Amino acid sequence: MTATQSSNNHILTEISNAMADAVEKASAATVLVDARRRFPASGIAYSADLILTADHVVERDDDINIVLPDGSEISASLAGRDSGSDLALLRLQQSGAAQAEVASQQARIGQLVLSLGRPNTNGIQASLGVVSAIAGPVRSWRGGLLEQYLRTDAIPYPGFSGGPLVNTSGQILGVNTSGLARGTSLTIPVPLAWQIADTLAKHGHVRRGYLGVRSQPVTISPGQQKELHREQTSGLLLVSVEDGSPAETSGLIVGDIIVAIAGQAVADPDELLTSLVGKVVGSPTPIEVLRGGKGLTLTVTIGERP
Amino acid sequence: MVVPLDTTTILAQSLSSLTQWVKRSLVVVRNGWQGAGAGVIWRPGGIIVTNNHVIAGGKAWVTTADEQEYRAKVIAQAPEIDLAILKVEVENLPVAMIADSHGVKVGQIVLAIGHPWGQPAAVTAGIISGLGSVSTPGPRGSVEVIRTDAQLAPGNSGGPLVNVSGGVIGINTMVVGSDLGVAIPSHVVNNFVNEVIGNLVEVLV
Numbered sequence: 001m002t003a004t005q006s007s008n009n010h011i012l013t014e015i016s017n018a019m020a021d022a023v024e025k026a027s028a029a030t031v032l033v034d035a036r037r038r039f040p041a042s043g044i045a046y047s048a049d050l051i052l053t054a055d056h057v058v059e060r061d062d063d064i065n066i067v068l069p070d071g072s073e074i075s076a077s078l079a080g081r082d083s084g085s086d087l088a089l090l091r092l093q094q095s096g097a098a099q100a101e102v103a104s105q106q107a108r109i110g111q112l113v114l115s116l117g118r119p120n121t122n123g124i125q126a127s128l129g130v131v132s133a134i135a136g137p138v139r140s141w142r143g144g145l146l147e148q149y150l151r152t153d154a155i156p157y158p159g160f161s162g163g164p165l166v167n168t169s170g171q172i173l174g175v176n177t178s179g180l181a182r183g184t185s186l187t188i189p190v191p192l193a194w195q196i197a198d199t200l201a202k203h204g205h206v207r208r209g210y211l212g213v214r215s216q217p218v219t220i221s222p223g224q225q226k227e228l229h230r231e232q233t234s235g236l237l238l239v240s241v242e243d244g245s246p247a248e249t250s251g252l253i254v255g256d257i258i259v260a261i262a263g264q265a266v267a268d269p270d271e272l273l274t275s276l277v278g279k280v281v282g283s284p285t286p287i288e289v290l291r292g293g294k295g296l297t298l299t300v301t302i303g304e305r306p
Numbered sequence: 307m308v309v310p311l312d313t314t315t316i317l318a319q320s321l322s323s324l325t326q327w328v329k330r331s332l333v334v335v336r337n338g339w340q341g342a343g344a345g346v347i348w349r350p351g352g353i354i355v356t357n358n359h360v361i362a363g364g365k366a367w368v369t370t371a372d373e374q375e376y377r378a379k380v381i382a383q384a385p386e387i388d389l390a391i392l393k394v395e396v397e398n399l400p401v402a403m404i405a406d407s408h409g410v411k412v413g414q415i416v417l418a419i420g421h422p423w424g425q426p427a428a429v430t431a432g433i434i435s436g437l438g439s440v441s442t443p444g445p446r447g448s449v450e451v452i453r454t455d456a457q458l459a460p461g462n463s464g465g466p467l468v469n470v471s472g473g474v475i476g477i478n479t480m481v482v483g484s485d486l487g488v489a490i491p492s493h494v495v496n497n498f499v500n501e502v503i504g505n506l507v508e509v510l511v
Contacts, residue, residue, distance in 0.1 A: 009320045009323070009470065009471065009472075011313065011316055011317060011320065012317060012320045012321065012324070012470040013471060015317070015415065015470075016413075016414045016415040016469070016470045017414070019414065019415065019433060020411035020412065020413035020414045020434075021413070022413060023411070023412045023413030024411065024412075024413070027412075114433075120438075122437065122438035122439070123436065123437055123438065124412050124436070125412065125435055125453070126412050126413050126433060126434075126435050126436070126455075127432075127433070127435050127455040128413075128415075128432060128433040128455060154455070155435075155455050157435070
């Protein structure tokens with residue numbers, strides 16, 4: 001090679017080494033999860049004694065084995081699971097995992113990423129790609145709703161579910177799973193995944209709210225927007241209210257148009273679902289509606305969906 | 307890290323020059339029957355390494371990068387690791403730079419060069435996706451492998467997997483039936499070549 005070519009080649013070498021370093025760093029927090037009949041899958045050290053993985057790879061509640069990067073085997077039990085987002089949290093019998101480092105910047109389309117997995121004891125596995133899409137919300141085929149997901153063109157090898165998607169610094173951008181959409185792998189972005197993991201650590205499951213209404217989106221006219229001091233062009237018209245439901249108890253009636261819950265605009269059914277997750281469940285929550293052309297705020301104690 | 311504005315241009319150029327560099331030592335291997343594989347000029351003296359299944363009939367013709375075709379002699383076969391050594395009676399063929407595959411790491415950028423689906427000297431890029439071993443029939447028991455996410459297809463068989471310095475770190479093989487590409491590490495290939503060239507010298511003496 002000529003002198004110029006070899007100096008140019010320096011950048012390629014640097015990038016190659018940087019990616020190997022990224023793999024090495026993130027591999028320290030990527031573990032093997034043996035909790036199903038078929039081959040094992042992967043998991044991420046959420047803390048020294050908690051492993052975040054994909055819910056669909058956890059087929060049993062006990063007799064779960066985790067293999068750490070150094071080869072040591074630790075038994076684990078199920079700390080919590082959320083089939084809606086396909087995440088499960090496992091508690092190690094003794095702590096010893098190296099906590100994963102989370103990316104400080106969110107994923108961007110086109111960014112180089114690495115998918116990691118540890119489905120066997122031969123060492124870490126990785127594939128390279130870019131973030132192809134950032135989308136959502138999407139209804140998963142397991143009945144949940146994911147606010148946001150990432151898609152990459154990195155090859156999802158068998159057993160990669162539950163493993164991390166990382167940036168070129170080895171920081172975690174999300175959790176990979178092939179259990180949310182048929183025939184393809186999606187990535188749950190780390191802010192969402194960590195929020196769910198936090199809930200699972202505290203409550204064992206994700207609390208999803210229950211109002212007891214059926215609704216359909218309707219247009220909010222410019223005049224109504226002015227009345228509401230809101231800019232959204234649609235709201236949710238209540239077409240039925242169940243007897244004895246939190247909605248009925250609080251005074252919501254058929255014909256009301258929901259425009260906001262807890263101050264956040266609600267313009268379509270997906271936003272209604274996402275607004276009913278987490279802290280609002282069981283708490284008195286303000287719901288803004290349009291009734292007879294006038295804005296009105298009711299307080300609803302949101303129930304929990306069984 | 308301060309990134310120059312033209313990083314992507316430099317990257318593209320260096321990948322391209324890297325490919326040109328490696329292609330000099332790449333050959334097409336035909337068995338006179340069906341299909342074609344790739345091979346690497348491994349040692350001076352016309353020593354070429356390819357996959358054993360590429361020369362399944364025991365006959366081989368190779369075409370070098372300068373489009374010269376030669377009849378090659380099959381001097382050794384290791385079917386259990388799918389390797390074969392060929393020799394052509396041509397002086398001064400451009401020998402590939404062989405890298406030490408002991409030091410490779412998951413995540414490093416690699417290029418696979420071969421003739422996928424008959425497309426001459428095509429390049430696919432990826433990273434080392436895994437290191438491990440697979441069991442083999444025979445006394446060897448198992449062989450180390452390098453896995454890559456670079457796309458491989460029939461015709462990549464026997465071709466080189468190279469690192470970003472242009473060094474050959476493995477011979478691509480066993481493409482059939484799996485999306486996981488597998489390469490036999492160059493240190494395994496070197497051991498095999500050393501055994502055979504050693505034997506060859508004894509025979510000649």
